[in-house]
């Protein structure tokens with residue numbers, strides 16, 4: 001927790017004294033000697049003496065009479081302003097005011113001048129008159145003191161109650177304390193609290209950040225912001241920005257690395273090779289090779305003094321950053337990769353945090369892959385930067401299991417030794433008859449070892465294995481199985497009939513779990529696809545005041561894209577510019593410092609006659625595309641450049657590659673051309689591949705109604721190829737393959753058929769699920785009419801799964817508020833039987849509907865919660881699952897933990913964090929999670945800021961900040977969970 005500073009409390013008595021003080025002689029008490037040791041008094045006097053220096057400013061006024069416009073005002077300047085602090089100081093004093101250099105609890109001010117405030121300052125200064133510098137200059141121009149409200153920096157929202165500065169503050173505060181203190185009101189009724197929360201009149205100052213802050217143009221706002229050299233340095237205007245931005249992002253490195261590695265592989269594969277003969281699935285030997293605590297091991301190479309100490313890799317100073325990797329000594333304390341740094345330090349206070357070394361990771365990774373390529377495996381699959389799968393059946397398989405054991409043991413040992421020789425880091429090797437077995441074996445092999453799961457051991461091993469430890473299964477499915485069937489061990493999966501299992505975890509996951517429970521895994525090693533696009537995007541630190549600045553930055557970003565293309569040995573002919581624009585009602589400064597806040601995404605593409613990677617070509621086109629978008633430069637919050645239609649500088653691209661090597665070490669490339677299909681899609685939809693917002697404004701209504709061209713939805717495309725396509729295209733194709741009804745009647749008949757099948761099915765699953773309602777003609781008709789609507793809108797299909805939760809985009813509004821409640825009415829039994837794509841759409845429609853319900857609705861409407869319950873588990877937290885009960889619980893928690901002026905306990909925070917995550921992923925109720933986080937934020941503001949503020953301001957402020965951190969943590973958990981479901985940019989503002 002960073003050091004806390006108490007908020008500057010206004011002292012009305014001193015304010016009154018200072019306001020009366022004329023500062024024209026040295027008779028004041030402030031000039032009396034200080035008592036020895038009286039530091040507080042000494043500083044107070046020093047400050048007042050400084051203020052008296054203002055008499056010199058007045059004296060140097062050349063006898064010009066100026067109206068005492070600011071008489072009675074004590075003005076303090078915060079941060080960088082235009083005019084500068086020096087000029088403002090002079091103006092205030094010349095026009096009769098008092099200038100205060102300091103803000104602390106011993107001094108008071110009547111006005112704070114600031115151009116903008118950081119989020120924390122917004123909280124600290126919430127009770128002050130914070131005004132723009134224009135208040136000074138324009139008052140002087142007008143020859144009178146203009147109302148400060150017209151120049152507010154912190155805008156009140158609606159009828160928001162404001163705490164005035166000065167004498168009135170005590171009365172006001174007492175009022176508030178009467179309302180919130182338990183001694184006056186033991187436990188306000190739930191509905192009263194609910195009403196209070198729901199009305200905007202009590203929105204916290206913290207939340208006011210999310211409102212439109214001022215009427216000044218975004219360019220002016222940015223200019224003022226950029227006057228501060230530190231802020232300027234953090235933005236894209238700094239020529240070093242991109243280097244720092246990408247240099248520090250581990251996710252960027254991990255993803256870039258994968259693309260590079262694939263390319264390196266591709267280059268090492270000779271086009272003349274032949275694939276190995278196809279083998280039966282029971283005669284395979286698979287190795288899973290993985291570095292032990294990879295990033296941590298790299299860090300220890302240069303720091304042997306820490307070899308026997310718990311260490312981790314991360315941005316150490318930041319408690320809210322994540323542990324990227326930790327050594328096995330740290331793991332003994334419970335520290336894990338991906339854990340919050342704060343939590344890790346709690347578990348292991350002596351944990352040493354070391355920095356990232358991205359270049360070294362790439363180098364070590366390349367060494368490992370070169371060793372694996374030299375092995376002469378049948379197939380190789382790059383799993384991640386530190387991990388690979390190799391199929392070594394040709395080298396190790398034999399009908400005699402002891403022989404397999406011996407051969408694979410020798411090969412694994414030699415791989416480990418060679419990698420260690422080259423990197424001074426250990427890899428462990430897991431060996432099995434399929435990918436599942438190999439990956440599980442790695443858990444036994446680690447650290448610095450190897451292990452083979454023998455065929456006769458596999459069932460025993462699998463049986464007692466926690467479900468969550470199965471590769472690719474994870475916490476969420478594990479929790480579902482526990483909730484629904486009280487199952488924790490993999491062996492118990494087989495006690496559930498497969499259709500029932502699938503009805504809970506989905507068809508594919510059910511299949512996978514069943515296979516895994518038998519120790520089986522049909523996946524083949526290999527088959528990785530090459531990149532079809534290369535992009536560079538920045539959505540933090542983007543602030544422009546002029547068009548020239550944007551053009552310059554586009555030049556830098558073009559340079560970055562160009563070097564990425566060169567790195568991959570690629571050139572391309574289609575350039576897309578993507579711009580994130582500040583959403584219409586979003587504040588000029590979002591809560592996250594220099595973050596992008598709530599944005600709309602726009603993009604424009606251009607296809608050139610010939611491919612390029614020349615930065616000046618890219619930059620020229622990007623600037624031209626930007627001109628077409630016509631976005632005010634001050635509103636640009638994110639910029640991305642993407643190149644598609646790629647071709648390698650030498651050879652071919654745009655095809656999928658299967659990596660395999662024959663026994664002799666030769667390889668072969670299998671290709672399928674996808675490029676035409678994919679780029680055609682982009683042209684027709686003017687879209688790029690990873691658009692995160694639902695309504696791309698560049699898709700005009702003409703485009704939306706345009707039928708999808710036939711060549712774009714081939715029905716004969718193979719499943720393998722389909723899998724490699726972007727999700728939106730997959731959906732398009734699946735949609736085109738949906739069972740087609742020749743007429744509406746056919747469609748209804750089909751639904752009825754399906755309902756009959758469900759009824760049969762329903763008998764088997766009866767103990768596990770709610771009875772399926774018999775579908776009536778009416779219901780089928782309603783469903784049909786909604787489906788018809790969906791079918792008519794290609795735009796609707798294209799945007800499924802990618803939308804901004806709190807956005808108010810015009811084309812969404814209709815469907816959200818009027819159209820998609822129907823999705824809740826679709827019977828679960830029928831839903832389950834519908835084709836996957838239709839099912840997905842109905843789920844999405846439900847999500848749209850739920851996300852856009854007013855606060856608390858999910859908890860209030862039984863129909864709604866039933867609808868969810870039918871499909872998803874309702875999770876409980878401390879025995880509660882209804883939103884009102886949960887709000888009560890959170891309220892009590894917050895009150896109890898702050899009553900003694902203590903902050904929250906981190907274990908509680910983590911429990912809640914986990915719960916909210918699961919509410920989003922498992923209960924599939926994002927609205928509920930968002931509402932609960934908003935409730936915590938509201939309570940933090942209300943309970944902590946208002947209670948006991950006088951008694952112990954320092955402690956109170958500490959607790960307030962701790963709770964604000966908790967709000968951040970919870971918001972992050974919900975956002976992360978939402979992103980997992982393809983929902984981005986969740987807004988938590990009221």
Ligand SMILES: Nc1ccn([C@H]2C[C@H](O)[C@@H](COP(=O)(O)OP(=O)(O)OP(=O)(O)O)O2)c(=O)n1
Nearest residue numbers: 290291292293294295296324325326337338386
């Ligand atoms: N949440 C995570 C997980 C991993 N990584 C990075 C750091 C890891 O060192 C590297 C490899 O991930 P692994 O899952 O293989 O983890 P380690 O190699 O650190 O440990 P293990 O010995 O369990 O493989 O990826 C990360 O940045 N954040």
Ligand SMILES: [Mg+2]
Nearest residue numbers: 290291293386
């Ligand atoms: Mg590893």
Ligand SMILES: [Mg+2]
Nearest residue numbers: 290384386387
């Ligand atoms: Mg790994």
